[in-house]
Amino acid sequence: xxxxxxxxxxxxxxxxxSLILVLNSQNIKPPLAVGSNAPDLEVTDVRTNxxxxxxxxxxxxxxxxxxxxxxxxxxxxxxxxxxxYQELKDNDKFIMLTVLYNDTPEQALEFVKxxxxxxxxxxxASASTAKLYGVTGVPETYLVDKKGVLRKRVIGPYxxxxxxxxGFIYSLINE
Numbered sequence: 001x002x003x004x005x006x007x008x009x010x011x012x013x014x015x016x017x018s019l020i021l022v023l024n025s026q027n028i029k030p031p032l033a034v035g036s037n038a039p040d041l042e043v044t045d046v047r048t049n050x051x052x053x054x055x056x057x058x059x060x061x062x063x064x065x066x067x068x069x070x071x072x073x074x075x076x077x078x079x080x081x082x083x084x085y086q087e088l089k090d091n092d093k094f095i096m097l098t099v100l101y102n103d104t105p106e107q108a109l110e111f112v113k114x115x116x117x118x119x120x121x122x123x124x125a126s127a128s129t130a131k132l133y134g135v136t137g138v139p140e141t142y143l144v145d146k147k148g149v150l151r152k153r154v155i156g157p158y159x160x161x162x163x164x165x166x167g168f169i170y171s172l173i174n175e
Contacts (some may be wrong), residue, residue, distance in 0.1 A: 031134030039132040043122035046105035062144040068103035069111035073157040083161035
């Protein structure tokens with residue numbers, strides 16, 4: 001009886017260690033917590049093929065929307081993102097990044113062109129930025145303040161041209 005208990009305990013420990021090793025090897029990260037420092041973005045503009053530099057976002061409110069052209073909620077959310085972009089695109093304290101998630105630049109550009117959207121579209125080809133942010137699916141949006149701190153995370157579609165959303169973004173811009 002004592003040997004049986006020891007064998008079961010050893011198997012449970014082995015299973016737990018194996019699970020930890022598997023999860024670590026898959027590089028699964030928990031979602032980025034509100035109030036934590038936002039990691040650097042490793043994305044490339046799909047129109048110009050230029051990599052985003054840290055200086056491009058330094059001292060600005062950063063709107064980061066992970067999306068895909070095949071995603072129905074993303075497609076439904078895009079008009080409000082475009083409206084927000086049109087309102088704030090000339091504000092030097094704000095930058096918008098729409099980042100592709102499991103999508104190709106060609107399909108995304110075809111989608112934005114067909115609806116005459118002008119939002120900046122970025123590629124995260126290696127998915128490194130999505131992993132750093134802990135993206136769980138699309139659409140998923142992060143708002144980072146001018147000091148580089150994550151202030152809001154929204155999972156799912158949202159009305160970004162609503163007075164509530166714009167009020168929050170303007171409060172970050174005016175801090």
